[in-house]
Amino acid sequence: MSMTRPATLDPDLLRAFVFIAEERSFTRAAQLTGRTQSAVSMQVQRLEAVLGEQLLHRGRGGSVELTRHGQFLLQHARDMLALNDEIWRTFHTPAVTGSVCLGTPDDYALRFLPNVLKRFAEVYPNVEVEVVCAPSDELVPKLRAGTLDLALISDGHQPEGLKAQELWNGPLVWIGSERHGTHRLDPLPLALASPTCCWRVAALARLDATGRRYRLAYTAATQIGTLAPVMAGLAVTVSPATLLPVGLRALGAEDGMPSLPDFQVVMVKAREARQPVTDALADYIGETFAREAEKATRPRESLVA
Template sequence: MGMTRPASLDPDLLRSFVLIAEERSFTRAAQMVGRTQSAVSMQMQRLESVLGEQLFHRGRGGSVDLTRHGQFLLDRAREMLALNDDVWRTFHTPSVSGSVRLGTPDDYALRFLPRVLMRFAEVYPSVEIEVVCAPSNELVPKLRGGALDLALVSEGNSAEGMEGEALWRGPLVWVGAERHATHRLDPLPLALSDPTCCWRKAATESLETAGRRFRVAYTSAAQTGTLAPVLAGLAITISPETALPDGLVVLGREDGLPPLPDFQVLMVKAREARQPVTDALADYISEVFSREAGKPGQLAPELAA
């Protein structure tokens, strides 16, 4: 007797499922896919019937939460839809060639860009991408001067007047060494970027407002350069609330440190960016951020700033 053949999962059902999970609402998901709420509810009934498991807990006021099986499906549904969309684009996207110049802080280049570039190259093999790694405050002048077509920058780096898109917004946090109590020192030693950095300004203003004495003991334009003295127990620094290297921990009020503001990741295009290659790459970056960053406060490990 042969094995039972698994049923196929309809991408339309998975797309509706992901939207419901992200919006926590059948009503908002239905509006986004252009269907009635009853139609989307019937889609989920079909999906639950195919899988044989309940995917949602319905709460008061129309809100929904994922069951254990729903949580299991969510990440895999996103991966399946990404693969489906990549295959579709490969066969239906108009041919694009040429070159595009992308600016990014080095942390993005290391942790986030590999999967974007890999998928982009599969669909647009004739496009050459020049990646320029530099701090956000150096990338914006390059954009204005025409040396870059597209850049990922932190909010607050004078990108006004250029076409931009907010990719993610979330909190900054204090970071220290797990095995050292450096945050107890007075004055507090800091490892930060140069004085023009908006993160540095956020850190120092927060400490000044709280009346906490500090000194900038180490300076580096790259986040890897600020994390090194932190790992050695010589200073603390700030970072997005994301996965940290082994040996580092998030510090907060209970450690005697004041709150920090949110920050935003922006994707900014130059006014005379090379087209259509710049728009094509921007679409890929936007899609990956949307899919992997999740909702605010859930910055993926790949998206360190």
């Protein structure tokens, strides 16, 4: 029994479609691709012919809306183009050698660095990356002293005089055990990092503002260290909701917990950072955080026949 071989999707057609979908404008997409508006329109028509479905609706005043097939394609086209671009860079990036020292809190290292380091090593196999895990307030002096080239830091600890790039902006949440009702105890037992931790400061401020009684049951040198008593059902902590160990869950208003503010992760370079290795690593870190932020805001659309 013979099977029809799928057609190969042209990355140029996908890129034109993504620009139109994201900008909601054929004119803006034409500017970004360096083509005429009619050429971009023809690219979309070719893509629709290959797929056999309409992807876009053009409304009055030049407005553009995605069909359900277009919404499905947009999610996967982004991933395909990211992979295409990464392969291209791998074979066309100038050789870089040397070493670079990166500082990061341990929770950021666990959440983001595995993917960053893997992709970076594939493109720059001759670069040695040293990773120093420490709280943000300990990384700032190291940056100033020049023992670090680059650091990921919680926004509340951003050093003056050094340029910072925002990588992430998202909410903090209360974290508790899935099997225990620790968050219902009075006073509320807490497991938090050191007194200089901006997450700890924010959590205590919200509890004080709402009049919720609490006690500091456990203090850890690092944020990861606060999770152990929480997993044992002995305390509650604060953290981003991403990459929680099995057995933990986010707690919200329905659990009687007050809201927490957003937090930021920033990337800071030392004044005398080693180059070009520092900029190369910074680019990969920035791309990884951008992908994570984009995934977090994607609508969860699925194509249903």
